[in-house]
Amino acid sequence: MSDPRPGEFDLIKRYFAPLAKDPGSLGLTDDAAVLTPEPGFDLVLTKDMLAAGVHFFADDPPEAIAAKALRVNLSDLAAKGARGRGYLLGLALPANWTESWLQAFCAGLAADQNAYEIVLLGGDTIRSADGLQISVTAIGEVEAGKAVRRSGAKPGDVLFVSGTIGDAAAGLKARLEPEFCSRAGISESGKDHILGRYLMPRPRTGLAGCLTRYARAAMDISDGLFADCGHMASASNCTLVVDLDQVPLSSALRGSLAAGRDEEMFECLNGGDDYEILASVSAEKADDFERDAAANGCAVTRIGRVEAGEGDLRVQRSGVDLDIRNLHGFKHF
């Protein structure tokens, strides 16, 4: 019996072409997309791959998988101060894919295209030898020369993070260990919150403009707070000093993790998948950045400072340095 599922060209026509609303995508009927850059703007390009069993669970709702694949890329763009413009989608479908799965996946893409004002520009669909793999290349725009890099932090800067840290890693723990929430004293509503934060990142696209206006350095937190602070310290060739007591926690985590469960707290804070923004802002501009971020619907919190140094990270509690040598970030690979 022949496969009743649509072939590649029908897939494109039925599911992907309706998402390709930019005239440059040529209705996905051509070899490539054509994009006319906005004069005076730089393009920002990022590519994240996600694999079932590594970056998401194969039985997650298809809409959520689609959203995650887009949002982790939009988070990278936002961290550079760029506004998302479009994306190319590479999809390696496992042998047992179904049309209803794909329909829901595309509904997830469509919802996020509306929410984040981006469009599908092109892509490719192939058979996967095993599980689902998704490769998204996202394209954003930022005023020429204004992209915010990791390498610009300077001694005297104030360190900020957006939102709260550790929720997604706690959500992953809750997925993997049924007893995690009761052991950690996390309520039912707290559990919903952390599960949601793992399943659906919320890229801080509202911060993009504030970053270009005020930040000297920025990046998104995907590998873990301390791992990524280390990356910024290294790229900026400074020492970053993080005050653990200032790291913002959600109400779901506050009670449990603050209660002295150090190892578990560190695992969550450094577990990755936060997709919050880490920014380094000069002391003179710190108040303005804070106000501007809040006005753009995105609270930011001071978590430390930048000092002269050679790429080191210090994590302090009550002014005392902690030993963080054994902390490892999430390994995406």
Next chain:
Amino acid sequence: MSDPRPGEFDLIKRYFAPLAKDPGSLGLTDDAAVLTPEPGFDLVLTKDMLAAGVHFFADDPPEAIAAKALRVNLSDLAAKGARGRGYLLGLALPANWTESWLQAFCAGLAADQNAYEIVLLGGDTIRSADGLQISVTAIGEVEAGKAVRRSGAKPGDVLFVSGTIGDAAAGLKARLEPEFCSRAGISESGKDHILGRYLMPRPRTGLAGCLTRYARAAMDISDGLFADCGHMASASNCTLVVDLDQVPLSSALRGSLAAGRDEEMFECLNGGDDYEILASVSAEKADDFERDAAANGCAVTRIGRVEAGEGDLRVQRSGVDLDIRNLHGFKHF
């Protein structure tokens, strides 16, 4: 025992950063690449995914796998008249990857970066649940408004193809069926030729400029000559008429396939993976196109014409239409 192979950050530093020579790639130490578009140019974006066992053999030389992953994308850019500028590389490595494999793979990328004047801009490396998968997003530039589309063919145009058709599909047959070459009367040197054409596509980057100067429509031939003529006919809403006797064959295939083995001939001609260019040029410009292409080191051959119609394809031999209903192109998915 811990894995002695390098982790993601070491991989980037050791193997990928040396390939990232564009300042916009930020040495691959940032979340995203920053690209300043050339004023007056459009960007052309394409993305092709390749999986072991589908698009290449897992035991092909790593250099050849790297070259194929890049070149199939460069072929798309060339077909639109665009000059390649850079690429993002997504790599899903199987559990048994080795450093020596990766070293050879990156040597293949480096060689093609030199040959085609492109640079690595960014990317991502993840673990694959099963076989190797590669996702390349290539970025090219073409003078604003000059990108050549599939949809511009007009009645009266002359159809051209570059190079020779069918070699790669014959090469794949030779890989899969040990007796193919002797059955088809293909010599040892002919066998080397077709195997090479399958293993290492040669994107017609030299034609990009000629296409913007002369072609009304163009695309690369990756799904099969007839399948792709059908795509151009459909996108242009014309009838394409292909004269089988004019389709250029390599000396490796000429003797064997012309000798009346119709079914095998059609399978090769329509087998895909040619990465030659199909172009539709107005009758007045046909001679100039031919000369310009030859001057750019890339012979093109007239294979037919465009007539008024509604997206149909006719394949003729000695002026008589052949029944092509049962011909199917290569299914990439």
